Amino acid sequence: MPPSLTRFTLLWLFLLPCALCSAEPLRIVTEELPPYSMTVNGKPGGMATEVVQAVLDEMGEPSNIQVMPWARAYDIALNGRNVLIYSLARTPAREPLFTWVEPIASGHWKLYSLDPNLRLNSLDEARRYQIATVKDDVGEQFLIDNGFEIGKNLQSSNRYDINYEKLRMGRIDLWIVNETNANYIVKQLGQDPVQTLHPVLDLDSLGGNGLNIAFSRNTATETVARFRQGLEKVRASGKLQAIYEKWQ
Structure with missing residues (x-):
């Protein structure tokens, strides 16, 4: 095997794990928080879920929404890679722990x-x-x-x-x-x-900046940027407002 080919092969084997990491699927977690997120006929539903799903459809991203107890969802988003969590209250203590995207509801x-x-x-x-x-x-x-x-x-x-x-x-x-x-x-x-x-x-001091969509800190910046772009397209199309009006 020529030396140049050997070096190329070794370089590819070195870069392969990184390529696989970048292709890691986005994990989406939420809780039973009706009417924002809840299980409907065995599937994730609710106002916030419809917002997230509309953005995923716009991105062409597979839907991988998991409804689970809040403590588990919060721990996964706090410590995991490529995790989207909703509906998360945005407070000063949580501010540095997540990458924040969009408030989807007030928090009273x-x-x-x-x-x-x-x-x-x-x-x-x-x-x-x-x-x-x-x-x-x-x-x-x-x-x-x-x-x-x-x-x-x-x-x-x-x-x-x-x-x-x-x-x-x-x-x-x-x-x-x-x-x-x-x-x-x-x-x-x-x-x-x-x-x-x-x-x-x-408890007026509790709600912070309402309930939000956020990402784990270990999520690729490209993924967050794509989600934000998808959200803006959903907003511009009128779909976002239609979802909010449906749940009023």
């Missing part, structure tokens, strides 16, 4: 009770109550950062609808949740949120 968080007579004047007053949270979500992180403790005054689970059931059964006193998410869950049970849920404390 509240503490809710079923007791119409209960009202809190401060977060400190909530410490004597049992509060339902979702593991590693922004609400739970917020309360832990403010001195609340799982097993003491926080009861952590994997789903928001489970927490509402806990509230209805009297197993917890308060429910920390995004307002839109709470209203959707209650309506799905044929109940009127205005008559059923009673906000006892608005």
Whole structure:
């Protein structure tokens, strides 16, 4: 074998793993957060899912959306390669941890009770109550950062609808949740949120910059750029606005 061919072969074998890395498929993770993301007839659905899917279609990217418990999705996006996550609250603490793309919904968080007579004047007053949270979500992180403790005054689970059931059964006193998410869950049970849920404390400092689409920090810049370009094409075509109007 000529020396030049040998050098070429060795160079190709060296570069091959890098070529395979660049071709690594995009992994997309989300949670059960209706109406933004949820399982519908066994498939991922919801408003945010439709936005992400429209961009993937525009890019010609295979759909690989996985709905899973939030703690797992968050860990995958925090530590994995080529991962897209939605719907992620954008807060100062999370700002350097992800590459942010697009806010897709506002984030109005509240503490809710079923007791119409209960009202809190401060977060400190909530410490004597049992509060339902979702593991590693922004609400739970917020309360832990403010001195609340799982097993003491926080009861952590994997789903928001489970927490509402806990509230209805009297197993917890308060429910920390995004307002839109709470209203959707209650309506799905044929109940009127205005008559059923009673906000006892608005958490205006919690929502950050709303709910977002973001990428793991270990995602190739080319992938993020392609997604942003696809998003702009979906926006320019009117598809993005049509999705938002559908879910209003």
